[in-house]
Amino acid sequence: MTLTELKYIVAVAREKHFGKAAEACFVSQPTLSVAVKKLEEELDVKLFERSAGEVTVTPLGEAIVRQAQSVLEQAAEIKEIAQRGKDPLGGPLKLGVIYTIGPYLLPDLVRQIIEHTPQMPLMLQENFTVRLLEMLRTGEIDCAILAEPFPDTGLAMAPLYDEPFVAALPSSHPLARQTAVTSEQLKNETMLLLGTGHCFRDHVLQVCPEFARYASNAEGIRKSFEGSSLETIKHMVAAGMGVTLVPRLSVPAGALAEGEAAAGARQALAGGHTDEPFVCYLPVHDTHPGAAPPTRRVVLAWRRSFTRYEAIAALRNAIYACALPGVRRLS
Numbered sequence: 250m251t252l253t254e255l256k257y258i259v260a261v262a263r264e265k266h267f268g269k270a271a272e273a274c275f276v277s278q279p280t281l282s283v284a285v286k287k288l289e290e291e292l293d294v295k296l297f298e299r300s301a302g303e304v305t306v307t308p309l310g311e312a313i314v315r316q317a318q319s320v321l322e323q324a325a326e327i328k329e330i331a332q333r334g335k336d337p338l339g340g341p342l343k344l345g346v347i348y349t350i351g352p353y354l355l356p357d358l359v360r361q362i363i364e365h366t367p368q369m370p371l372m373l374q375e376n377f378t379v380r381l382l383e384m385l386r387t388g389e390i391d392c393a394i395l396a397e398p399f400p401d402t403g404l405a406m407a408p409l410y411d412e413p414f415v416a417a418l419p420s421s422h423p424l425a426r427q428t429a430v431t432s433e434q435l436k437n438e439t440m441l442l443l444g445t446g447h448c449f450r451d452h453v454l455q456v457c458p459e460f461a462r463y464a465s466n467a468e469g470i471r472k473s474f475e476g477s478s479l480e481t482i483k484h485m486v487a488a489g490m491g492v493t494l495v496p497r498l499s500v501p502a503g504a505l506a507e508g509e510a511a512a513g514a515r516q517a518l519a520g521g522h523t524d525e526p527f528v529c530y531l532p533v534h535d536t537h538p539g540a541a542p543p544t545r546r547v548v549l550a551w552r553r554s555f556t557r558y559e560a561i562a563a564l565r566n567a568i569y570a571c572a573l574p575g576v577r578r579l580s
Contacts, residue, residue: 252324254288255317257281258296262314263387265304322388322554329557336368337559343372344564345381345393349449349479350547353498354394354571361567369560377446385552392551392561394568396448404550407561408579409568414452414494414543415505415575416531417486424492425529432533432543439491441482444475452545453494487527494533496545497575505530505575546579 260270261281271278289296296310306314329340346355355373362371374381374390381393382402394409416430424430443450482493497505533542549568551561569578 250288250291252321254284255321257284258288258310258314259318259321259387261285261297261304262306262310263383267304318387319554322552325388326554326556337557338366338369338563340368341370341372342392342557342560342564343374343390345374345376345384345390347378347381347393347395347449348375348447349443349496349499350394350396351375352480353496354568357571358567361570362564365567365570366563369563378448379446385550388552391555391557392549392564395548395550396452397546397548399448403553405553405555406548406550407565409547409549409565410573410576410578411544411546412576413497414533414545415497415500416492416533417483417495418492418529418531419486419489420527420529421489422492422529425531427531429532429534431535435492435494435533441485441491441493442475443479443482444477449479449496449545452543455543483528494543495530498573500530500575502574504528505532 257270257274257276260273261267264270264273267282267285268278271281274281285296292313294309294313295307296313298305298307351373359371362369374384376384378395378399381390381395382399382404384390385393385404386402416424416435418425418430424434440453442453479495479499483495485491486493535542549561549565555561
C-alpha cells in the first residue's frame with residue numbers, strides 16, 4: 250500500500266462520494282476508484298459500501314480509515330520535523346475560524362502575523378464549529394479559533410479571551426435612550442437570530458431562552474427572524490425589524506454607548522459619524538446585583554498530535570497583540 254492510496258480512502262470517507270473525493274485529491278475519479286479497489290484487494294476487505302449516489306464506510310473500514318489518517322499525520326510530521334530543523338516557524342499554518350469571529354479578528358491578526366512571523370503565513374478557513382472540529386480531526390486544518398461550549402473531542406485547548414455580548418437596537422428604539430439594557434427588557438422585543446448551525450445563535454438563546462420556542466416553530470415569525478451573518482442581521486436592525494445581541498468585537502469603533510458618554514455616542518450615531526448611523530449599541534446588564542454580563546469564551550484548539558508548538562505559541566502571541574476592545578484577555 251502507498252500513502253497516496255491511504256490519502257484516497259480518507260478522502261472518500263470524508264466526502265462520502267468518489268467524485269468529490271477525486272476533486273479534493275486533484276485526480277480523476279477513475280484513478281481514485283482504481284486505487285481504492287486495489288487497496289481493498291490487497292487487504293482483502295471491503296472498505297466502502299457503494300450504492301446509487303451514496304457511499305458509506307463499513308465498520309472495519311472505519312477502523313482502517315482512522316489508522317490511515319494517523320499514518321498520514323505521522324508522515325506529514327516527518328516533513329515538519331525536517332522543516333523545524335531549519336526554522337521552527339517555517340511553513341504555513343492552517344487556521345480555522347468560526348463565522349462570528351473571522352471578520353472581526355482576522356484583519357488585525359493577519360497584519361500581526363505578517364509583521365512578526367512572515368515565514369508562517371496563515372491558510373484560513375471559515376466555517377461552522379461542527380465542520381471545523383471535523384477538519385481538525387482529519388488534519389485538514391492545524392488549529393481553530395472557536396467559542397465554547399463545543400463537544401469534547403480530546404483536543405488541546407488554550408483560552409484566548411472572554412468576550413461580552415452587546416445589544417444592537419434601531420437608533421429610534423425607546424431603549425436606545427438608556428445607557429444599558431437587560432435581558433429582561435429584551436424578552437419583549439422581536440429578536441433577530443443567526444440561522445441554525447451558528448454557535449452564536451445558541452449563545453443568544455441561552456441569554457434569552459424564551460426565544461428558543463419562537464425560533465423553532467411558525468409562531469416565531471412574529472417574534473424572531475433569521476439572518477445568514479452578523480452583518481446581515483445588523484442591516485435588519487437598522488431597518489427596524491427588531492433587536493439582537495452581537496459579540497463585542499463586531500461593534501464598530503466608537504459605536505458602543507457606555508456610561509456618561511452614552512448621549513454623545515448616540516448623537517454621533519444620529520449624525521452619521523460611523524458606518525452604522527441607524528444602529529445603537531448598548532451593554533447588557535443583568536437584573537441581579539453583581540451578576541456578570543453575558544459573555545462567550547473564545548479558545549484556540551488543536552490536535553494533541555500536532556507538534557508545532559512554536560507555531561501555536563506564535564499564533565497566540567499574535568492574537569494577544571491584536572486590538573481587542575472590550576474583551577478580557579486570558580493566559
